[in-house]
C-alpha cells in the first residue's frame with residue numbers, strides 16, 4: 001500500500017495517486033470478473049439486469065457526484081489536517097468501484113456457503129468485505145509487484161466499512177487477520193478512532209445502499225416480480241412479509257422502528273412508491289421502459305440530494321447520513337430500508353431465485369470437496385494458483401487458497417468447472433480457462 005505520494009514506478013509518470021489507483025483497479029482481472037457475478041438475478045439471466053460490475057459502476061457514479069457536492073457544501077478538512085475527515089470524489093469513486101471485488105459467484109448465497117464450509121471444517125471465516133482486502137493487498141498482481149495492487153491508503157480505508165478484525169470471536173464482518181495488520185497500521189497512522197470509518201468509506205457505503213435499493217426494484221419491475229399497481233400496498237401478504245422482515249432484521253438501529261406505527265409506515269412507502277409509478281407511467285406515455293428508468297432516477301436523486309454530514313457525539317466522530325433540517329432524516333432511512341426489503345420479499349425470496357440459491361449451494365459444496373484436500377486438489381487447480389501457494393507456504397493455508405480460488409470464479413466459470421467434474425459429459429479440455 002502507498003502511504004504518501006511516493007515515487008512513480010515508470011519515469012516520466014505524472015499521474016496523481018488516484019489516477020494510478022483507478023488504472024490499476026479497472027485493469028485488474030478481479031474487476032473484470034465482476035461482470036460475471038450475480039447481483040440478485042444470476043449473471044447471464046438477461047442482459048438487462050444488474051451484475052456486480054454494473055452495480056459497482058452505478059455506486060461509483062452516485063458517490064462521486066455526492067462527494068463533489070459535499071465538498072462544496074461543507075468545510076471539509078484537507079488530507080493533511082485529518083485524512084479520515086475529508087471527502088475526495090476520486091477516492092470515493094475508486095473505493096466504490098472496488099467495494100464488491102470480494103463477492104464470490106452466486107451472490108450472497110456463495111458467500112454464505114463458503115463461510116459455512118470454512119467454519120465447519122477449519123474454524124476459518126469467509127466474508128466478502130474481508131476478501132476485498134485479500135484481493136487488493138495480496139492476490140491481484142500488477143506490473144512491478146507480485147503481491148497486491150499497492151493502492152493508496154485513502155482508497156483502502158475508503159473501502160473499509162467494517163473497521164474490525166474479523167478473526168476476533170463474535171465478529172461477523174470486518175477484515176481478515178493478516179490484512180487487518182496493514183489496515184490497522186494505516187488507521188493508527190491516520191489517528192482513526194476505534195470502530196469509526198473514514199467519511200469516504202461511509203459515503204461509499206451509503207451510496208451502495210442508494211444504488212441497490214433503487215436498481216433492484218427497477219430490475220424487479222422489469223422481471224415482472226413487482227406488481228405495478230396500486231394494489232401493492234393493499235396486498236396484505238406483501239405488507240405482512242415486509243413487517244416480518246423488518247422485525248427479524250431491523251438494519252441500522254438508529255431507525256427506531258419500535259417508536260412508529262410500522263404497518264402504516266410500510267403502507268405509506270408502498271403507496272408513495274406506486275403513486276409515483278402511476279404518474280410517471282402516464283407522463284411517459286405508458287411506455288414501461290421509460291417509466292422504469294424515470295422512476296429509478298427520481299428515487300436516486302431523492303436519496304442522493306439528502307446526503308449530508310453530521311457530528312456523531314456517541315462516537316466523537318462524523319457521520320455521513322441523510323439529513324433534513326440539520327438533523328438525521330430517520331424517515332428517509334426507514335424508507336430506503338423498506339424499499340430494500342421490498343426487493344427482498346418480492347425477488348430474493350421468489351422460489352425461482354431460491355432454487356438458483358439451492359443450485360449454487362450444491363455446486364459450491366461439491367467444488368469445495370473436490371479441491372479441499374491438498375494432495376488431490378493441487379493436481380486440478382491451475383498452476384499459477386499452486387505456485388502462489390508454494391510461494392507463501394507456511395503463511396497461507398491450503399483451504400484459504402481454495403476459498404480464494406473458488407470465490408474468484410464467475411458464475412459461469414463455476415458452472416463450467418462443475419460440469420467438467422460432475423456432468424455426464426464435459427466440453428473439450430483444450431478450451432481455454
Ligand SMILES: Nc1ccn([C@H]2C[C@H](O)[C@@H](COP(=O)(O)OP(=O)(O)OP(=O)(O)O)O2)c(=O)n1
Pocket residue numbers: 039040107108109128129173208212216348
Ligand atoms: N441474500 C441476499 C442478500 C442480498 N442480495 C442482494 C441485494 C442487493 O442487490 C445486494 C446487497 O449486497 P451488498 O453486498 O451490497 O450488501 P450490503 O452492503 O447490505 O452488505 P455488506 O455490508 O455485507 O456488504 O445483494 C441478494 O441477492 N441475496
